[in-house]
Amino acid sequence: MRQKLVEFRNVSFRYDDDGPWILNDCSFTIYENQSVAIIGHNGSGKSTIAKLMNGLLFPQKGQILIDGKEVNAQTIWDIRKDVGMVFQNPDNQFVGTTVQDDVAFGMENRGIAREEMMKRIEDTLTAVGMQHKRLSEPHRLSGGQKQRVAIASVLAISPKLLILDEATAMLDPKGRQSIMKTVSHLHEQDVMSLVSITHDLEEVMMAEWVIVMNQGEIWAEGTPRDIFTRKDAFHKIGLDIPFVGKLTEALRRADVSITEEPLNHEELLEALWTFHSKT
Amino acid sequence: MDISFKNVSYTYQPNSPFAHQALDDVSFSIPSGTYVAVIGHTGSGKSTLIQHLNGLLRPTTGTVTIGDFVMSRTDKPKDMKALRSRVGVVFQYPEHQLFEETIAKDIAFGPKNFGVSDDVIKQRIDDILPTVGIHHDMLERSPFELSGGQMRRVAIAGVLAIKPEVLVLDEPTAGLDPRGQRDVMDMFYSLHKKEKMTTVLVTHNMEDAVKYADHIIILNQGKKYLEGKPETIFSDEDTLQQVQLDVPEVIQFLWKYEQKFGHSIPYNRQSITDIAQAIKEHIKEVGNDE
Numbered sequence: 038m039r040q041k042l043v044e045f046r047n048v049s050f051r052y053d054d055d056g057p058w059i060l061n062d063c064s065f066t067i068y069e070n071q072s073v074a075i076i077g078h079n080g081s082g083k084s085t086i087a088k089l090m091n092g093l094l095f096p097q098k099g100q101i102l103i104d105g106k107e108v109n110a111q112t113i114w115d116i117r118k119d120v121g122m123v124f125q126n127p128d129n130q131f132v133g134t135t136v137q138d139d140v141a142f143g144m145e146n147r148g149i150a151r152e153e154m155m156k157r158i159e160d161t162l163t164a165v166g167m168q169h170k171r172l173s174e175p176h177r178l179s180g181g182q183k184q185r186v187a188i189a190s191v192l193a194i195s196p197k198l199l200i201l202d203e204a205t206a207m208l209d210p211k212g213r214q215s216i217m218k219t220v221s222h223l224h225e226q227d228v229m230s231l232v233s234i235t236h237d238l239e240e241v242m243m244a245e246w247v248i249v250m251n252q253g254e255i256w257a258e259g260t261p262r263d264i265f266t267r268k269d270a271f272h273k274i275g276l277d278i279p280f281v282g283k284l285t286e287a288l289r290r291a292d293v294s295i296t297e298e299p300l301n302h303e304e305l306l307e308a309l310w311t312f313h314s315k316t
Numbered sequence: 317m318d319i320s321f322k323n324v325s326y327t328y329q330p331n332s333p334f335a336h337q338a339l340d341d342v343s344f345s346i347p348s349g350t351y352v353a354v355i356g357h358t359g360s361g362k363s364t365l366i367q368h369l370n371g372l373l374r375p376t377t378g379t380v381t382i383g384d385f386v387m388s389r390t391d392k393p394k395d396m397k398a399l400r401s402r403v404g405v406v407f408q409y410p411e412h413q414l415f416e417e418t419i420a421k422d423i424a425f426g427p428k429n430f431g432v433s434d435d436v437i438k439q440r441i442d443d444i445l446p447t448v449g450i451h452h453d454m455l456e457r458s459p460f461e462l463s464g465g466q467m468r469r470v471a472i473a474g475v476l477a478i479k480p481e482v483l484v485l486d487e488p489t490a491g492l493d494p495r496g497q498r499d500v501m502d503m504f505y506s507l508h509k510k511e512k513m514t515t516v517l518v519t520h521n522m523e524d525a526v527k528y529a530d531h532i533i534i535l536n537q538g539k540k541y542l543e544g545k546p547e548t549i550f551s552d553e554d555t556l557q558q559v560q561l562d563v564p565e566v567i568q569f570l571w572k573y574e575q576k577f578g579h580s581i582p583y584n585r586q587s588i589t590d591i592a593q594a595i596k597e598h599i600k601e602v603g604n605d606e
Contacts, residue, residue: 079493277494280565287592
């Protein structure tokens, strides 16, 4: 069994004392080295979860544990060493005048020795494919390049958990794919848990585990295959289902029986092939 | 209003070391009432093109004609304001442009500037609110208390309030959740149908382009790379892959289906249900033959 890395125990959160609950009694666990996608409509509480994980917000009820430590005002500085976060808008997260300064910033704050810093800058920029830009000014980069630098800056502090909060939402399809490739490559290489908060169904398919949020509550949890079998309910909570799911459903309505839940084109074509051989 | 581009090129900071040619000899024409999608990657010249549609930029060479307004390097319409009151542009993240104290004032700002009377503005706001899904009770609230999706709708209402004949949309759904995206796109489509508004959608979302547009223009590195009807533009796999554009998933699937089953189901914007039906009929047919 894998070690628990993040644990939410009956967590509730609201911004104002008399405001509505943004999160309501949420409990879930994320394990070491697991990749998890959190999905839900706007306002479902997904981003709040991310902010609670590294102590940008604190819950009014319940407990959050990161690597066994409870997140509170005393522990946040330790916890932020373990939890790195990349936000949606790449322009809001730069401080350095060059790419390498920017990657160095997080490490400087943690008092990492210069030699070690040099090595990590080299390693992380190489990992995200941006070493050739280490002396460039961040604002001259494309959106996708900026996000890769932002990821490198977070990786440089070698977090146990990397949170991507809609980190690809502002990118074009090419930029999005390159980030997804970079991230899944990193996830394969290092021992690191990955939480991506996203609307992008392709990103969801790549995760090992999916948490679906609806109106501040955990609506469902499971593997992508489990989750996407619940198509009708998905529409009700304002989420889209992938093309393959829609077509599978339409085929079933047309009496083409497909027993397993296909996740991609190849699986659906295979299922059609099987059906066609039986006909 | 008809839109036509004739050999339009545009160079930023010409005659300097930073000179950058963003549009290169682009020609096309859009008849009044068309829904056209302009597709291309970041840096393909889409945003430069948009800024020519309401005279924010004038071509370095070539001519842009919007209705009776003609723009070239030397020609500038006398009444630029009149052009801008007829071409509404919804820029990317339009909610960043909200600034007024109340939603009502923010929506009224555009038409007021174009000299529309208060009574008429009020009437227009009443007409627009249901379209954009903003409740009347909210008019006196600050636009900054709204959710991101609502803020976008208010900003869009501000553009619609000038009653443009041409509506230009620059990535109108970026950053919205799937339902918000669908709602916004459906809203523009019904406006296009109802008001016969010429609509120019600039996007990198192929799925939206195929679903809504009558005509597609693909830009690549400042040049017009392809144009045509959505049904035909995706017939040439190689041409599209050269510019690394995403082919809509439904078309990719139909290509793969053809490879596996040796039977082509042509795409003509049919619904998923119709595609399922076509697959079923084909599979049955094969079954009967054997």
